[in-house]
Amino acid sequence: MKVGIVGVGHGKFGRRSDATVQELAFEAFKAALEDTKNLERKDIDAVIIGSSPEYHKQRSIPGVITEYIGMNDKPTWLTEAACASASAALMSAYMAIKSGLHDTVLVLGVQKMTELNTAEIQSLMGRVGDVQWESIFGTTFPGYYAMYAAKHMNVYGTTPKQMAKTAVKSHHYGAMNPYAMFQKEITIEKALASPMVADPLRVYDCCANADGAAALILTKDDLAKEFHETPVWIEGTGSASAPISVLRRPDMTSIPSAVAAAKQAYKMAGVKAGDVKVADVHDCFTIAEIIALEDVGFVKKGEGGKFEEEGQTYIGGKHPVNVDGGLKSKGHPVGATGASQTVEIVKQVRGEAGKRQVEGADIGLTHNVGGIGQYCFVNIYGR
C-alpha cells in the first residue's frame, strides 16, 4: 500500500500577533481542506500535531487545536523532535495509514514563538543543546552552527561569500513567496556587511524565529484519487539520530543523522540523489544548507560552498534547493517548518509552484534537521 498526500495548506509565516496557536492551525487546515477534492472533516481519522510545546503559554495544544478546528472526537497527539517536529508527525501519519489503523490523517505543523521576548527565546533555544554539559556554559544555536561553519571553512575552504550567496538565493525566492516572512531581495554586499552574530555567522546567515503553521492531509492509495487529481506519494522516508552533545560529534563538517536518514529514504524510494529534481533542506543557517547539500549527496563532501557560489541551487541549476525561500526568508516557526517544506515539495511535484516552478520536478526531497542534528528526517516524494 502507498501513502499519498492529497491536501496541503500553508499560512503566512512571520510575527502573527493577530492569531493564537489554534487560529494559526486553523488557517493552514482550512487551506489544506480546500486543496482537496470532496474531502470533509469526517473523512479524517486522526490529527497529529508537530510542535515544540515549550514556546507556548497554552499547553496541551493538540487538545486546544483539535477542539478549535472541529475535529473532536478524533484521536490526537503531538510529536516533538525540536525543529523537525512536523517531520516526526508526518512519519507518524505515514505509519498510522500504512499500519491500517487509520485511512486518512491530518498533520499540522504549528508554532507561535513571537509572544516571548528575545531573552526568553534564547534561553529556550540554548536548552535544546545538552543542558548538563554545554548550554550551562552559554552555548546558543548560532554558536553551535558557527562551529560547523568555522570547521567547514577550515577544512574545505568554504567562504563567507559562498554563505552570503546562499542567503541571496533564499531571499530571491522568498520575495516570490507570499507566505514568507521576508519578501525582499538582498545582495551579497548587504549580507557580508550585516552585523556579526557568532563569528563567522552574520545576521543574514541566520533564519528568524517566527509564528506559523502548515497542514498536510495524507491517505492510502485506494482513496487518494478520490481526494485529489494528483496525489503526491511518499516514496521513501528515513530518520536517524546523533549525539546531542557536540563533544561526541567526530566530524563538525557533517550531520551524521542526515547522512543516515537520506540513505534510508533513497533506498526505500529506489532513487539516487541525482534523480531528485527539487528539494527543501534545513537551512536554519546558510552553512546548514551547504552541509545539507553534501549530506544528502547532491554534491561531494566539501563542495557545497562552491555549488552555491556557482548558482547551482537556483532554478535552472543542477539541484534547485529551497526555491520557496527556505527557513532563511520564510522564517522558522520550529514546529511548522517540516510541514512547510513538504507543502512546497508537494506543489512542485504537482507542477503548481507558479513562477517558482522547477520544470519536470517529478521527484522531490525534504531534509529536516532537529536541534544541532540530534534528529534528521528525510523524505522522497513522487507522483
Next chain:
Amino acid sequence: MKVGIVGVGHGKFGRRSDATVQELAFEAFKAALEDTKNLERKDIDAVIIGSSPEYHKQRSIPGVITEYIGMNDKPTWLTEAACASASAALMSAYMAIKSGLHDTVLVLGVQKMTELNTAEIQSLMGRVGDVQWESIFGTTFPGYYAMYAAKHMNVYGTTPKQMAKTAVKSHHYGAMNPYAMFQKEITIEKALASPMVADPLRVYDCCANADGAAALILTKDDLAKEFHETPVWIEGTGSASAPISVLRRPDMTSIPSAVAAAKQAYKMAGVKAGDVKVADVHDCFTIAEIIALEDVGFVKKGEGGKFEEEGQTYIGGKHPVNVDGGLKSKGHPVGATGASQTVEIVKQVRGEAGKRQVEGADIGLTHNVGGIGQYCFVNIYGR
C-alpha cells in the same frame, strides 16, 4: 501481523533528586532489556519517548536520552498528550511495527517534575486547561476534577466515603509495590480527615507529582518468541479526543474520549468489558477511577462509587483495578504513567505479579487519560 511486548522495565517513582531525566530513562530501559531474552540494543530500530517536555530544564529530551542510553543513530522523537503521553508513544510504536517500517521499537515514558517548586508546577498544570477561556480565571487540576466529583455526587449519590475507599485500596496495593512513591496503608478515617484541596476532593483523593520512568520493548509476532517466552500481545488499541474546555462538555460525569477509546479497543480485540480480568485506569483523582470504571464499561453509569465501596476492584472482586497502587500511590510522573500502567498489565498477563497477581489474568486493559479528558488511550492486552 500482531505486535507483542517482549520487555518491560520500571524505575522507582518518587522524588528522584538522585537522577537526571536521562538517568531515569536508562534505569527503566536497562530493566526492560534485562527482562527480554537475547535482545540487544542493536535489535531495536527506533526509540519513542512519551513525556511532557515543559517540566524539564533539558529540552530535546529524545536527543539527550537516545545519546545517554547508547541508541544513536536510531531514529527518535517524543510524543505528548499530557498525562497520556506514553500511551501515544505506545500507539506510535504499534503503528511503526504494524506498518513494516520498524521491527522492534523501544517506548520510554519518562518525567522529572520535582525540580520545580509547587507554584511552578501549579502554573504549568493549569495551562493544560484552556488558557484563553479557563485557566486565566484560576482553574487548576484539582478544581477541574472537583467539578466532576461534585456532579457525580449530585447525580448518582457518590459519597466522599466511596472516594476514600478507592484511595484506601490504592494504598493497600501500593504498599506491596516496590516502585510506588507511597508504600503505606491508609484508612478511610485518615482519608476523610485529610485537608480539603478542592471541595469535595481531599489530599488523599489526589495523586502526587513524581519523577519516574517506565520502558516497553515491542516487536512483531515472528520475532516475539525469540525475545521473550511469553510475549504479551496488543489485541486492541483505541484513542479519541474531547473538547479541552469544560464549557463544551455536555456531561461532567463521564469522559467521552474514554468511552470512545474503550469502544474502539474492545472492537479491535473482539472482547467485552466483562472479559477483562485486570485493569489499570487513570486515577489522577479518586473520582477519576470511579468514572473510569463506568466509562470502560466495568459497571453501569453511576455505579462506580458503590462498586468501590463493595471492594469489587480488589483482587478477588469482580474487576480488580489498579492493584499496583494506581497513580494515587505510585505517584504520577505524567509522561511515564501510561508506560507504567502497561508494565503492570504485562506482568499480570504473564502471571508474574507476585503477591499482587490476579488469578487467570489472561486479558488486561489500560485506560490512560490526558488532561481533563481531551485525550484518552485504551489498550487491551492478551497472551
